[in-house]
Amino acid sequence: MNLNIALLPGDGIGPEVTQQAVKILNAIAEKYNHNFKYTKAAIGAAAMKINGDPLPNETLKICSEADAILFGSIGEPVHDHDPNANIRPEQGLLRLRKELDLFANIRPVQTYESSLHKSNLKEEVVKGTDFVIYRELTSGIYFGEKKISKNEQEATDTCTYSAKEIDRITHLAFKAAKSRRKKLTLIDKANVLATSRLWRKRVQEISKSYPSIQLNFLYANTAAMQLILKPTQFDVILTENLIGDILSDEASVISGSIGLLASASIGEKTALFEPIHGSFPKAKGKNIANPLASILSAAMLLDHFQLYDEAEEIRAAVEKSIELNITTPDLNATNYFSTTNVGNFLSDFIL
Amino acid sequence: MNLNIALLPGDGIGPEVTQQAVKILNAIAEKYNHNFKYTKAAIGAAAMKINGDPLPNETLKICSEADAILFGSIGEPVHDHDPNANIRPEQGLLRLRKELDLFANIRPVQTYESSLHKSNLKEEVVKGTDFVIYRELTSGIYFGEKKISKNEQEATDTCTYSAKEIDRITHLAFKAAKSRRKKLTLIDKANVLATSRLWRKRVQEISKSYPSIQLNFLYANTAAMQLILKPTQFDVILTENLIGDILSDEASVISGSIGLLASASIGEKTALFEPIHGSFPKAKGKNIANPLASILSAAMLLDHFQLYDEAEEIRAAVEKSIELNITTPDLNATNYFSTTNVGNFLSDFIL
Ligand SMILES: CC(C)[C@H](C(=O)O)[C@@H](O)C(=O)O
Ligand SMILES: CC(C)[C@H](C(=O)O)[C@@H](O)C(=O)O
Numbered sequence: 001m002n003l004n005i006a007l008l009p010g011d012g013i014g015p016e017v018t019q020q021a022v023k024i025l026n027a028i029a030e031k032y033n034h035n036f037k038y039t040k041a042a043i044g045a046a047a048m049k050i051n052g053d054p055l056p057n058e059t060l061k062i063c064s065e066a067d068a069i070l071f072g073s074i075g076e077p078v079h080d081h082d083p084n085a086n087i088r089p090e091q092g093l094l095r096l097r098k099e100l101d102l103f104a105n106i107r108p109v110q111t112y113e114s115s116l117h118k119s120n121l122k123e124e125v126v127k128g129t130d131f132v133i134y135r136e137l138t139s140g141i142y143f144g145e146k147k148i149s150k151n152e153q154e155a156t157d158t159c160t161y162s163a164k165e166i167d168r169i170t171h172l173a174f175k176a177a178k179s180r181r182k183k184l185t186l187i188d189k190a191n192v193l194a195t196s197r198l199w200r201k202r203v204q205e206i207s208k209s210y211p212s213i214q215l216n217f218l219y220a221n222t223a224a225m226q227l228i229l230k231p232t233q234f235d236v237i238l239t240e241n242l243i244g245d246i247l248s249d250e251a252s253v254i255s256g257s258i259g260l261l262a263s264a265s266i267g268e269k270t271a272l273f274e275p276i277h278g279s280f281p282k283a284k285g286k287n288i289a290n291p292l293a294s295i296l297s298a299a300m301l302l303d304h305f306q307l308y309d310e311a312e313e314i315r316a317a318v319e320k321s322i323e324l325n326i327t328t329p330d331l332n333a334t335n336y337f338s339t340t341n342v343g344n345f346l347s348d349f350i351l
Numbered sequence: 352m353n354l355n356i357a358l359l360p361g362d363g364i365g366p367e368v369t370q371q372a373v374k375i376l377n378a379i380a381e382k383y384n385h386n387f388k389y390t391k392a393a394i395g396a397a398a399m400k401i402n403g404d405p406l407p408n409e410t411l412k413i414c415s416e417a418d419a420i421l422f423g424s425i426g427e428p429v430h431d432h433d434p435n436a437n438i439r440p441e442q443g444l445l446r447l448r449k450e451l452d453l454f455a456n457i458r459p460v461q462t463y464e465s466s467l468h469k470s471n472l473k474e475e476v477v478k479g480t481d482f483v484i485y486r487e488l489t490s491g492i493y494f495g496e497k498k499i500s501k502n503e504q505e506a507t508d509t510c511t512y513s514a515k516e517i518d519r520i521t522h523l524a525f526k527a528a529k530s531r532r533k534k535l536t537l538i539d540k541a542n543v544l545a546t547s548r549l550w551r552k553r554v555q556e557i558s559k560s561y562p563s564i565q566l567n568f569l570y571a572n573t574a575a576m577q578l579i580l581k582p583t584q585f586d587v588i589l590t591e592n593l594i595g596d597i598l599s600d601e602a603s604v605i606s607g608s609i610g611l612l613a614s615a616s617i618g619e620k621t622a623l624f625e626p627i628h629g630s631f632p633k634a635k636g637k638n639i640a641n642p643l644a645s646i647l648s649a650a651m652l653l654d655h656f657q658l659y660d661e662a663e664e665i666r667a668a669v670e671k672s673i674e675l676n677i678t679t680p681d682l683n684a685t686n687y688f689s690t691t692n693v694g695n696f697l698s699d700f701i702l
Contacts, residue, residue: 120472120473120579120580121472121579122473141510141544144507147545148549152549152552153514153515154513154514155511155512155546155548155549156509156545156546157509158508158509158510159492159507159508160505160506160507161505162505163503164504189593191439192441192445192492192593193492193508194497194498194499194507194508195507195508198499198503198505201503220597221599221600224597224598224600224601225600225603225604228472228579228604229471229604242540242543242571245540245571246575246594247575247597249575250579253576253580
């Protein structure tokens with residue numbers, strides 16, 4: 001298969017981990033006779049350093065022409081210290097999502113035996129957790145009209161959802177549930193919000209086409225409790241943008257393996273793959289960042305193109321490296337390997 | 352002191368636990384020579400059974416004339432099974448908040464040595480947690496304009512905040528921080544929302560009047576992680592309505608003592624006190640519901656009228672009952688006491 005991949009390393013440890021993901025993709029390409037081509041582009045704080053724009057036109061063009069995007073991470077401390085800054089690195093990411101219509105953010109939350117003990121939750125609570133969150137990513141209050149009155153006495157955000165926007169991600173989530181444990185939980189605030197009531201209506205309607213799937217509803221506040229009280233109860237979670245932002249980050253701490261969690265943001269035309277950990281500026285340039293989440297994001301990229309065997313091969317290699325303790329300091333405090341060496345091990349293992 | 356207390360037992364276990372709280376308030380009144388008068392009123396599903404209205408005018412009148420409101424809980428399963436129901440018990444509570452302008456929801460999250468092991472989080476993570484959440488309760492997306500288009504193809508919710516609405520709860524939160532560990536964390540989505548940016552502006556401005564308080568900002572998604580990763584880092588949390596709804600319920604599972612968590616909803620004219628646990632229909636009528644959260648809500652009521660010694664006396668009694676294992680099945684599986692007997696013990700202990 002020929003794939004044109006846009007490479008957006010971004011800020012912090014982004015470049016280091018992305019480099020290892022490319023190494024692994026290259027190993028897969030060699031072994032399976034694929035042809036992966038990469039085009040690098042700037043985004044976030046790194047792009048702002050060049051011409052002030054967190055999403056340069058050039059980058060947007062490269063991304064729109066690519067089959068898929070491999071994304072590192074975004075954000076630099078200097079921009080966080082000024083909460084009133086008008087342009088922020090994150091805006092690059094938000095605009096990219098919108099322009100490319102990456103409407104479905106998909107986040108699997110799984111556990112790895114060897115890192116269970118790293119969770120702040122008790123092992124018996126966490127063990128067996130295996131769910132995936134479908135978060136709507138290009139609408140809702142993120143992209144509605146925003147106003148601040150001239151005298152700064154009032155501000156307004158608007159949250160709008162159309163049936164079409166709800167339907168397309170809902171179908172994806174139901175399809176995912178079909179190939180999993182056949183349970184879908186819609187999380188909303190239907191006891192308060194009109195948009196949530198539209199979500200419930202559409203999702204109930206669409207559920208008729210998926211009779212094998214058990215559909216449940218949960219309020220966002222109750223879900224925030226249940227994720228900690230009984231994470232194993234979930235299979236596929238479907239939710240809107242802001243609630244999804246909060247709950248998917250909450251969910252990322254359950255398994256104790258935040259350095260192992262990958263994500264995909266899917267559109268009709270292209271898709272973006274990124275580790276869920278942030279830019280982790282303190283680790284930048286030290287060759288200690290865990291590349292596994294980025295590498296597992298590359299596996300999700302292969303899944304997206306139905307290269308399931310190849311994706312499986314990456315996952316098997318990752319599990320092997322964890323089993324053998326060939327991991328970075330976050331998983332392996334005493335006898336750790338560098339970012340590069342973890343990548344090398346995986347690449348050798350595959351080839 | 353003379354206090355006129357509106358009593359809103361509500362649904363599920365609400366009536367049982369409220370009865371014990373009244374018993375304890377009576378013990379305090381007797382010992383300290385206060386005069387507490389109670390006026391009972393219907394709300395929620397219980398009120399809907401009478402004339403379909405979850406907040407009858409009569410109830411609203413009683414509440415507006417009262418010095419304070421002691422609230423049980425709201426919600427009945429029959430209403431949860433129909434997500435499209437137009438009138439729901441919760442609307443009674445939402446309208447009550449709005450009509451009485453109960454703008455500040457205050458939720459202390461503390462740990463009790465004896466129930467630490469009940470937490471799904473590890474004991475060493477949870478130990479020493481002691482923070483309080485100030486959630487804005489009468490504005491934001493809860494009370495903005497709501498629209499569903501005729502053909503049900505689009506829905507909109509509106510989130511508006513005025514400087515005035517932000518300022519009044521912000522002052523309360525800063526004052527709380529002054530008498531605590533002097534740290535205030537504003538939680539928002541200022542990287543996305545205009546209303547959040549107004550919150551940051553106002554809170555930064557107001558912080559100048561409280562120079563002894565250390566002010567921090569956290570995005571809601573990051574906060575959802577940090578609450579689990581390091582709950583002891585928080586002192587006073589300040590946030591808007593929807594984010595506060597989600598995060599305060601998330602926070603309620605940290606300590607493992609959800610049956611012990613109380614809350615206050617404060618307005619200029621009156622205030623409402625309620626346990627944070629819900630109506631727990633399965634336990635209804637069995638005399639097994641834990642009355643301690645309702646009793647601790649009564650202690651918050653006394654605090655509100657500066658009856659600090661009296662409130663302290665209740666808290667000491669509660670701690671004694673926990674220490675001696677004179678508790679309901681949720682805290683004491685083998686040798687438990689009934690709701691009524693826990694109330695009796697506390698009342699005797701005080702008198
Ligand atoms: C960086 C920020 C704007 C973004 C969001 O809020 O969506 C982030 O939290 C995420 O989830 O990718
Ligand atoms: C019952 C519901 C409307 C309410 C809310 O969303 O505010 C509840 O979750 C709460 O926190 O008191």
